[in-house]
Amino acid sequence: xxxxxxxxxxxxxxxxxxxxxxxxxxxxxxxxxxxxxxxxxxxxxxxxxxxxxxxxxxxxxxxxxxxxxxxxxxxxxxxxxxxxxxxxxxxxxxxxxxxxxxxxxxxxxxxxxxxxxxxxxxxxxxxxxxxxxxxxxxxxxxxxxxxxxxxxxxxxxxxxxxxxxxxxxxxxxxxxxxxxxxxxxxxxxxxxxxxxxxxxxxxxxxxxxxxxxxxxxxxxxxxxxxxxxxxxxxxxxxxxxxxxxxxxxxxxxxxxxxxxxxxxxxxxxxxxxxxxxxxxxxxxxxxxxxxxxxxxxxxxxxxxxxxxxxxxxxxxxxxxxxxxxxxxxxxxxxxxxxxxxxxxxxxxxxxxxxxxxxxxxxxxxxxxxxxxxxxxxxxxxxxxxxxxxxxxxxxxxxxxxxxxxxxxxxxxxxxxxxxxxxxxxxxxxxxxxxxxxxxxxxxxxxxxxxxxxxxxxxxxxxxxxxxxxxxxxx
Ligand SMILES: [Zn+2]
Numbered sequence: 001x002x003x004x005x006x007x008x009x010x011x012x013x014x015x016x017x018x019x020x021x022x023x024x025x026x027x028x029x030x031x032x033x034x035x036x037x038x039x040x041x042x043x044x045x046x047x048x049x050x051x052x053x054x055x056x057x058x059x060x061x062x063x064x065x066x067x068x069x070x071x072x073x074x075x076x077x078x079x080x081x082x083x084x085x086x087x088x089x090x091x092x093x094x095x096x097x098x099x100x101x102x103x104x105x106x107x108x109x110x111x112x113x114x115x116x117x118x119x120x121x122x123x124x125x126x127x128x129x130x131x132x133x134x135x136x137x138x139x140x141x142x143x144x145x146x147x148x149x150x151x152x153x154x155x156x157x158x159x160x161x162x163x164x165x166x167x168x169x170x171x172x173x174x175x176x177x178x179x180x181x182x183x184x185x186x187x188x189x190x191x192x193x194x195x196x197x198x199x200x201x202x203x204x205x206x207x208x209x210x211x212x213x214x215x216x217x218x219x220x221x222x223x224x225x226x227x228x229x230x231x232x233x234x235x236x237x238x239x240x241x242x243x244x245x246x247x248x249x250x251x252x253x254x255x256x257x258x259x260x261x262x263x264x265x266x267x268x269x270x271x272x273x274x275x276x277x278x279x280x281x282x283x284x285x286x287x288x289x290x291x292x293x294x295x296x297x298x299x300x301x302x303x304x305x306x307x308x309x310x311x312x313x314x315x316x317x318x319x320x321x322x323x324x325x326x327x328x329x330x331x332x333x334x335x336x337x338x339x340x341x342x343x344x345x346x347x348x349x350x351x352x353x354x355x356x357x358x359x360x361x362x363x364x365x366x367x368x369x370x371x372x373x374x375x376x377x378x379x380x381x382x383x384x385x386x387x388x389x390x391x392x393x394x395x396x397x398x399x400x401x402x403x404x405x406x407x408x409x410x411x412x413x414x415x416x417x418x419x420x421x422x423x424x425x426x427x428x429x430x431x432x433x434x435x436x437x438x439x440x441x442x443x444x445x446x447x448x449x450x451x452x453x454x455x456x457x458x459x460x461x462x463x464x465x466x467x468x469x470x471x472x473x474x
Pocket of ligand 1: 424425426427430457458459460461462
């Protein structure tokens with residue numbers, strides 16, 4: 001049985017839309033475009049992702065704060081490139097004649113940095129590393145898409161200030177490692193790409209992005225890291241006294257991690273035609289126990305199942321599905337849709353043998369385990385499932401990337417819902433030609449490893465400067 005006739009790789013959109021509603025992740029029917037209702041499973045997973053990320057940020061000395069939702073037009077307009085980049089997509093609160101118009105944060109540079117100016121006096125105040133997990137708002141004019149492209153975006157943003165450019169460089173690396181760690185725990189795979197100049201964050205020196213693969217071939221940008229240099233520091237008047245007593249302008253970085261897009265990646269990369277397949281670490285239910293009643297032995301079976309539940313609940317989020325009005329088959333279907341990593345079945349044979357039957361959601365493999373070995377077996381399986389999800393996702397990503405030598409080949413690869421790797425001269429004209437002809441974007445060159453071009457730009461034929469990845473994107 002499957003979620004719907006639409007299969008994940010054949011018709012991603014309807015597979016996804018169907019699943020997020022049936023699995024109670026989000027309800028996309030709120031009657032304002034681009035705003036979602038997160039139902040219990042979606043809200044739970046979102047909170048778990050947030051907790052994982054915030055733990056890593058705390059461990060590396062970031063301080064949690066909460067800043068206002070709004071900024072003024074004057075503050076918003078201070079960094080020229082920034083306002084150019086965002087002015088078309090901000091929501092504005094108009095309080096009427098004679099009152100100041102307020103801008104709702106599309107991101108929080110223009111809200112945090114006036115405060116940084118007040119707080120930072122000397123080198124002793126640096127580095128400053130703060131973060132918040134909040135919603136930001138962007139008035140998307142393009143078609144919205146549940147979790148991928150929304151107007152209310154739940155995310156985490158961190159902002160840092162440093163004495164030297166090399167401190168800021170080190171911070172970019174630290175941010176990259178934090179995001180890698182969290183995404184690894186979730187089994188998500190992606191490319192870390194340095195965006196081409198024309199596509200960097202408005203006001204940044206350079207931008208790095210995490211592009212996760214998606215079954216429909218459109219990459220999903222789940223996180224970004226920006227080296228801001230001194231562009232914002234100059235615009236907002238940040239200064240500090242150096243050790244030698246002279247005045248200096250500090251260097252900044254900022255980075256954002258999109259919770260709804262990461263949730264989308266978990267669903268899209270791991271899910272199958274039966275439903276969600278959740279990594280153990282964030283699953284609302286980690287183990288589900290389903291009793292298989294047998295005439296005359298119902299009582300023993302339910303009692304035994306309750307005992308197993310009590311045992312496993314000490315370590316895992318465990319649910320005993322003891323509803324009597326539906327059949328075990330209906331329960332299997334229901335829980336396959338919701339994606340808990342482990343299912344346990346208990347029938348008369350299991351009771352007689354002091355065992356249980358365990359099945360893995362990721363591989364659907366079933367095994368029988370004696371009760372006294374159950375806790376160890378579940379622990380072992382949880383680890384195995386987490387690493388299998390990661391491995392499977394990585395293999396899939398590698399299989400989606402193909403080298404292309406000319407525009408026709410790029411077209412074929414993109415049409416086939418994959419990602420093309422090409423050599424590029426670096427000129428914006430070539431990027432634009434590519435966008436017009438193949439409807440694909442140059443997403444950037446690898447940041448985590450060096451890939452050197454050997455030949456010519458596949459678009460204009462001049463000497464290539466970069467190896468870049470081309471894909472459609474959300
Ligand atoms: Zn070229």
